Amino acid sequence: MRRPRHKTGITLAALGTLWTSAVCADIPAARQTELMHLLTQDCGSCHGLTRKGGLGPALTQEALAGKPAVMLREVILHGRPGTPMPPWKSFLNEQEADWLVQVLLEGKTDAH
Amino acid sequence: MRTDLFQSSPKIFLSLIGVALVSACVSPRGTGDLGIIVERASGSVQVVETTHHTRLAQVPGLGDLSHASAVYSRDARYAYVFGRDGGLTKVDLLRGRIDKRVVQAGNAIGGAISQDGRLIAVSNYEPGGVKVFASDTLDLLADIPAGSGDSQRRSKVVGLVDAPGDRFVFSLWDAGEIWVADMRDPRQPQVRKFSNVGKQPYDGTVTPDGRYYIAGLFGEDGLALLDLWNLDAGVRRVLEGYGRGQEPLPVFKMPHMDYWAQANDIAYVPAVGRHEVLVIDQKNWKEAGRVAVAGQPVFVIARPDGRQLWVNFAPPDNDTVQIIDTLSLKIIKTLKPGKAVLHMEFTPRGEQVWMSVRDEDRVDVYDTDTFERAASLPADKPSGIFFTSRAHRIGQ
Numbered sequence: 001m002r003r004p005r006h007k008t009g010i011t012l013a014a015l016g017t018l019w020t021s022a023v024c025a026d027i028p029a030a031r032q033t034e035l036m037h038l039l040t041q042d043c044g045s046c047h048g049l050t051r052k053g054g055l056g057p058a059l060t061q062e063a064l065a066g067k068p069a070v071m072l073r074e075v076i077l078h079g080r081p082g083t084p085m086p087p088w089k090s091f092l093n094e095q096e097a098d099w100l101v102q103v104l105l106e107g108k109t110d111a112h
Numbered sequence: 113m114r115t116d117l118f119q120s121s122p123k124i125f126l127s128l129i130g131v132a133l134v135s136a137c138v139s140p141r142g143t144g145d146l147g148i149i150v151e152r153a154s155g156s157v158q159v160v161e162t163t164h165h166t167r168l169a170q171v172p173g174l175g176d177l178s179h180a181s182a183v184y185s186r187d188a189r190y191a192y193v194f195g196r197d198g199g200l201t202k203v204d205l206l207r208g209r210i211d212k213r214v215v216q217a218g219n220a221i222g223g224a225i226s227q228d229g230r231l232i233a234v235s236n237y238e239p240g241g242v243k244v245f246a247s248d249t250l251d252l253l254a255d256i257p258a259g260s261g262d263s264q265r266r267s268k269v270v271g272l273v274d275a276p277g278d279r280f281v282f283s284l285w286d287a288g289e290i291w292v293a294d295m296r297d298p299r300q301p302q303v304r305k306f307s308n309v310g311k312q313p314y315d316g317t318v319t320p321d322g323r324y325y326i327a328g329l330f331g332e333d334g335l336a337l338l339d340l341w342n343l344d345a346g347v348r349r350v351l352e353g354y355g356r357g358q359e360p361l362p363v364f365k366m367p368h369m370d371y372w373a374q375a376n377d378i379a380y381v382p383a384v385g386r387h388e389v390l391v392i393d394q395k396n397w398k399e400a401g402r403v404a405v406a407g408q409p410v411f412v413i414a415r416p417d418g419r420q421l422w423v424n425f426a427p428p429d430n431d432t433v434q435i436i437d438t439l440s441l442k443i444i445k446t447l448k449p450g451k452a453v454l455h456m457e458f459t460p461r462g463e464q465v466w467m468s469v470r471d472e473d474r475v476d477v478y479d480t481d482t483f484e485r486a487a488s489l490p491a492d493k494p495s496g497i498f499f500t501s502r503a504h505r506i507g508q
Contacts, residue, residue, distance in 0.1 A: 042427055045365055048196055049178040053219055054237060084330060086362035
C-alpha cells in the first residue's frame with residue numbers, strides 16, 4: 001500500500017521538476033517581462049500590486065500554498081463563473097499561464 | 113546688560129532671516145487649481161497645478177496605491193488618500209508633504225468626507241466594513257462592521273459616498289445590501305440597512321444634488337436605486353435585464369461609478385459585460401438609449417457642462433478614449449493616447465482634461481474643444497488624478 005503511493009509521489013515530483021524547467025526554457029525574456037507587467041498591473045487591479053488581495057483573493061505564496069498548479073492555470077485561462085475573474089485565454093497561451101502560476105507559487109516579483 | 117544684548121541680538125538677527133526666508137519661499141497662494149496624481153507603483157503622489165501644468169511636489173511614503181482614490185478637505189488644502197493596504201494618508205498640498213498617516217485596515221478600497229468636513233470614512237475589504245475618523249487628527253471615531261444579518265461573515269464594502277444630512281452611504285459586495293449611516297453623532301452612527309438590492313453591487317455613486325444613490329450590479333444586469341429623500345420607499349431596481357439575455361462579455365477591469373455623469377436629467381453609466389454606455393432618463397429611471405463603444409467602459413465621465421462624455425476602457429482596449437456628444441449621442445472623437453489609460457479628470461470648468469497613461473509613465477492634458485494634446489507631464493505609473501474642485505461637490 002505504501003510503496004505505490006511513495007512511487008507516485010516521486011513520479012509527480014519528477015514530473016513537476018520537468019514541467020518547471022520546460023516552462024522556464026521556452027518563454028523569451030521579453031515576453032516574460034510583459035507577463036510580469038500584466039501580473040503586477042492588470043491582475044493587480046483586483047488582487048493588489050503586492051498580491052495581498054482586493055476584490056479578488058490574495059495571490060501571495062502563502063495564500064496559494066497547496067493549491068494545484070493545474071487548477072490555478074485553468075482559473076487563469078478560463079476564469080471563475082459567478083465571480084469577476086474573467087478568462088484570460090485571449091491574452092495568454094497555456095504555457096504562459098503555467099509560467100505565471102510558477103511565478104505566483106514561488107512568490108517571485110521580477111521576471112528573471 | 114552687555115552680555116544680554118550680545119546674546120539676544122544674534123537671535124533677533126536669525127529670526128529676521130527666518131521671516132525673510134519664509135516670505136520668500138511660501139508666498140500665499142490658493143489651492144483651487146491644485147490636485148494630485150497617484151503614482152501607484154512607487155507609493156507616491158505628485159502635487160500638481162493645472163493653470164501652468166506644473167508639478168509642485170512629489171510626496172512619497174503612501175504605501176500600496178493600487179486602486180487609490182482621494183477626497184479633499186473643505187478648505188481644499190488637504191488630500192485624504194485611500195490606499196489599497198488600508199493606509200489613510202492626509203497630504204498637505206501647500207507644504208507638499210504628509211501631514212498624518214494611519215494604517216487602519218488590512219485591505220481598503222476608497223473613502224469619503226462628510227458634508228461638514230469633519231469626518232473621513234474609509235470602506236474596507238478586510239476586515240469588511242467602514243471606519244470613520246476625525247478629519248483633523250485621523251483619530252478613530254466609529255467602526256461599522258459589515259456583517260449581514262446573523263451571518264458572521266463580513267462583506268467587502270464598496271461605493272462609499274457622502275450625502276447631505278451628514279450621512280455616508282455604501283454597498284456590501286458579498287451581501288448585496290445598501291447601508292445608510294447617519295453620522296450626526298459620530299461615535300454612535302445610526303445605520304439603516306436595505307437588503308436584496310441585487311447581486312454583487314460593485315460600486316456606487318450619488319447624484320450631484322445628493323438625492324439618489326445608485327449602485328451598479330456586477331452579478332446581474334441592472335442598477336439599484338435609493339432615494340435618499342425618501343428612504344421609506346426602499347431600494348428599487350432600474351434598467352433590469354439590460355443585457356437582454358445575451359451572454360456577457362468578459363470584463364478585464366471592473367468599471368467604476370466615480371461620479372454621476374449627467375446632463376439635462378439624463379445620466380450615463382457603463383454597462384457591465386457589454387461594450388456600451390447606458391443612457392438613463394432620470395425623470396422616470398428608464399433606459400433612454402445606449403451608445404456602442406470601443407470596449408468595456410471603465411469610466412464614463414461628463415465634462416462639467418455636460419456636453420461631452422469621455423470614456424476609457426478595460427484591457428485590451430485600454431489604449432483608447434472615446435468622446436460622446438450628449439446632444440446627438442454620437443461618438444465624435446476616438447483618441448489613442450497610449451498604453452493603459454487608467455483615469456481622467458477635468459479641470460474645474462472643463463476646458464481641459466488630464467489623463468494618466470500608465471504604461472507610458474505620462475499624464476497627458478487634452479483640450480476638450482480641439483482634442484489636441486496641450487501638455488504632458490512625466491509620472492511613475494500614474495493612475496488616479498484628483499483635483500481640488502472635488503472639495504465642494506457632494507459625493508466626491
